[in-house]
Amino acid sequence: MALIIKNNKISDNIFLMTISGCKQYGKPGQFFMLRPIKGNISDPILARPISIFDVDKEKGNVTFLYQVVGKGTEILSSLKVDDEISVIGPLGNGFEIEDNDITLIGGGIGIAPLFYLAKEHRKMFPNRHRTIHLGFRDKAILEDEYKSICDNLVLNIGGYVTDDVDFDTNNTIYVCGPTPMMKAASTHAKKVNKDIYVSLENKMACGVGACLVCSCKTSDGTKKRVCKDGPVFHASEVFYE
Amino acid sequence: MSNINHLETDLMGIMLKNPVIAASGTFGFGSDYANIIDVSRLGGISGKGLTLNGSKGNDGQRVYETPSGILNSIGLENPGVRHFVEHEYEVMRRTGAAVIANLGGHIENDYLEGAKLLNKVDLDILELNISCPNVKNGGMSFGMIPETAAEITRKVKEVSRHKLLVKLSPNAYDIVSVAKACEDAGADGISLVNTFLGMAIDIDKKKAVFNNVYAGLSGPAIMPIALRMVHQVSKAVSIPVVGLGGISNYRDAIAFIMAGATAVQVGTMTFAVPETMINIIDGLEKYCIDNGLENISQIRGII
Numbered sequence: 001m002a003l004i005i006k007n008n009k010i011s012d013n014i015f016l017m018t019i020s021g022c023k024q025y026g027k028p029g030q031f032f033m034l035r036p037i038k039g040n041i042s043d044p045i046l047a048r049p050i051s052i053f054d055v056d057k058e059k060g061n062v063t064f065l066y067q068v069v070g071k072g073t074e075i076l077s078s079l080k081v082d083d084e085i086s087v088i089g090p091l092g093n094g095f096e097i098e099d100n101d102i103t104l105i106g107g108g109i110g111i112a113p114l115f116y117l118a119k120e121h122r123k124m125f126p127n128r129h130r131t132i133h134l135g136f137r138d139k140a141i142l143e144d145e146y147k148s149i150c151d152n153l154v155l156n157i158g159g160y161v162t163d164d165v166d167f168d169t170n171n172t173i174y175v176c177g178p179t180p181m182m183k184a185a186s187t188h189a190k191k192v193n194k195d196i197y198v199s200l201e202n203k204m205a206c207g208v209g210a211c212l213v214c215s216c217k218t219s220d221g222t223k224k225r226v227c228k229d230g231p232v233f234h235a236s237e238v239f240y241e
Numbered sequence: 242m243s244n245i246n247h248l249e250t251d252l253m254g255i256m257l258k259n260p261v262i263a264a265s266g267t268f269g270f271g272s273d274y275a276n277i278i279d280v281s282r283l284g285g286i287s288g289k290g291l292t293l294n295g296s297k298g299n300d301g302q303r304v305y306e307t308p309s310g311i312l313n314s315i316g317l318e319n320p321g322v323r324h325f326v327e328h329e330y331e332v333m334r335r336t337g338a339a340v341i342a343n344l345g346g347h348i349e350n351d352y353l354e355g356a357k358l359l360n361k362v363d364l365d366i367l368e369l370n371i372s373c374p375n376v377k378n379g380g381m382s383f384g385m386i387p388e389t390a391a392e393i394t395r396k397v398k399e400v401s402r403h404k405l406l407v408k409l410s411p412n413a414y415d416i417v418s419v420a421k422a423c424e425d426a427g428a429d430g431i432s433l434v435n436t437f438l439g440m441a442i443d444i445d446k447k448k449a450v451f452n453n454v455y456a457g458l459s460g461p462a463i464m465p466i467a468l469r470m471v472h473q474v475s476k477a478v479s480i481p482v483v484g485l486g487g488i489s490n491y492r493d494a495i496a497f498i499m500a501g502a503t504a505v506q507v508g509t510m511t512f513a514v515p516e517t518m519i520n521i522i523d524g525l526e527k528y529c530i531d532n533g534l535e536n537i538s539q540i541r542g543i544i
């Protein structure tokens with residue numbers, strides 16, 4: 001159980017929510033299963049997976065960036081300061097943070113896990129370079145925040161964010177966003193033989209590896225659980241034939 | 242807490258520390274929830290449904306929420322019986338809960354070979370799943386009518402050295418007749434219900450939500466029907482009945498016990514609230530104390 005400290009609308013349908021009281025904060029790329037305990041506890045039944053956007057270890061707070069797209073996120077957005085929320089997590093594998101320059105590509109609400117990733121990377125490897133590409137359909141969010149932790153920010157509104165990216169680089173590349181965008185990025189990276197990590201967003205029920213609702217096909221024909229074996233995969237594991 | 246005596250339950254000769262069991266397919270092989278709840282407190286764990294050679298399960302969307310329920314179409318994705326015997330059994334045993342293997346199949350031979358392989362490990366209970374609605378020409382088709390249910394029960398019983406709990410489908414034409422036929426064929430106990438066959442349509446895409454079109458409904462939405470079926474079956478057979486379907490708290494669990502269940506299983510609500518089973522165990526204990534019961538079995542079948 002955690003307590004809502006902040007739950008503010010920052011743009012159309014986009015909210016930043018901070019909670020306190022998590023036993024563990026987690027690392028970049030991990031997520032929590034969030035479920036408001038207000039009201040009828042069985043509708044909707046399932047908790048919603050939301051990535052860690054930021055962590056304040058001193059205050060013991062975790063922040064999420066989320067978009068209202070349906071019933072579950074609608075209820076999340078209605079929660080007020082001091083409301084309780086049930087949280088399971090941190091869950092999933094998270095990003096490996098490498099001692100290398102990095103290129104981050106985020107599309108829409110998929111930018112959420114990249115903030116904490118860039119921040120931790122900067123803390124661990126301050127002399128490394130961080131480039132971030134943010135793609136939005138019609139309006140940018142949190143541009144200044146992302147700019148403050150990256151060396152170079154490229155914005156793309158209304159186009160294909162992957163068109164702006166130099167894939168032929170020795171940087172480690174991370175991408176999170178709509179599946180077609182992650183697939184496009186992976187295809188570009190594969191052409192020039194570069195490593196690229198994707199963060200998948202399959203539907204989930206348990207979030208801990210027990211139900212196989214989130215199972216995805218892998219390149220070798222086996223199945224993996226996005227919640228436990230992922231959500232971060234090397235693109236070759238899940239997107240290449 | 243001294244819940245040993247209040248909740249200790251004899252299920253088909255197997256002693257459970259309490260009558261609360263994790264339902265198959267909702268709890269992996271017991272270790273996935275170990276960081277989140279104290280799995281050792283559970284009475285038992287029924288593992289993910291196994292098939293002889295394993296399966297990759299269904300493609301496409303696998304879950305869809307309905308008011309107070311979920312439809313699932315996992316399609317028995319599992320690593321196969323041999324993998325279970327060699328790797329997962331030990332993990333399950335170490336949880337400290339009773340170990341129940343759930344066995345499904347497509348054809349009779351799958352069940353028989355699977356049951357024979359499972360003789361290699363010291364299961365507490367073998368749960369025979371003749372009720373999975375999510376695989377084509379298999380699973381549920383055995384559980385739809387008394388004749389096929391009895392035949393597969395008899396044959397598995399002949400080759401298995403384990404206590405046999407037969408899990409029934411609520412989609413059977415007459416679930417009471419199926420239960421009686423399984424009892425006559427040698428089942429040591431009956432568990433019910435598996436999921437109800439349901440469906441969802443995406444009206445924007447003008448397509449069924451699931452590749453298989455139909456899927457299994459579980460969760461609180463099904464509880465009143467499951468309770469009625471457990472009541473009917475409990476009255477009709479003299480072997481123990483394990484009740485499940487939509488249980489979300491100790492009051493639901495007690496309702497199933499009053500309807501005749503010796504033990505209960507919890508599935509869907511664990512996804513929502515991982516502590517559900519722990520809360521039920523604590524709730525049952527308190528209910529016994531508050532109502533002056535020496536053991537929870539004193540209220541079994543009182544309705």
Ligand SMILES: Cc1cc2nc3c(=O)[nH]c(=O)nc-3n(C[C@H](O)[C@H](O)[C@H](O)COP(=O)(O)OP(=O)(O)OC[C@H]3O[C@@H](n4cnc5c(N)ncnc54)[C@H](O)[C@@H]3O)c2cc1C
Nearest residue numbers: 048049050051065066067069070071072073112201202231
């Ligand atoms: C590991 C992981 C991390 C995530 N992190 C974030 C995050 O940081 N911020 C954020 O806003 N969202 C994130 N999501 C997506 C978020 O979980 C879904 O948007 C949310 O579950 C939708 O719930 P709902 O009840 O509001 O919508 P629903 O009523 O369930 O669905 C509404 C619409 O959203 C679509 N949808 C539902 N679930 C998903 C999903 N998992 N992925 C893509 N589309 C979906 C449905 O197809 C439907 O069109 C993440 C998902 C995963 C798996």
Ligand SMILES: Cc1cc2nc3c(=O)[nH]c(=O)nc-3n(C[C@H](O)[C@H](O)[C@H](O)COP(=O)(O)O)c2cc1C
Nearest residue numbers: 264265266290370434435459460486487507508509
């Ligand atoms: C995701 C999911 C997977 C399931 N897999 C199995 C399975 O492999 N074998 C089985 O016998 N039942 C399976 N079931 C059925 C449950 O064990 C249980 O019978 C049913 O969900 C009703 O209980 P509930 O309402 O408490 O979930 C599954 C249910 C769900 C939701």
Ligand code: FES
Nearest residue numbers: 205207209212227
């Ligand atoms: S959501 Fe249950 S296994 Fe991933």
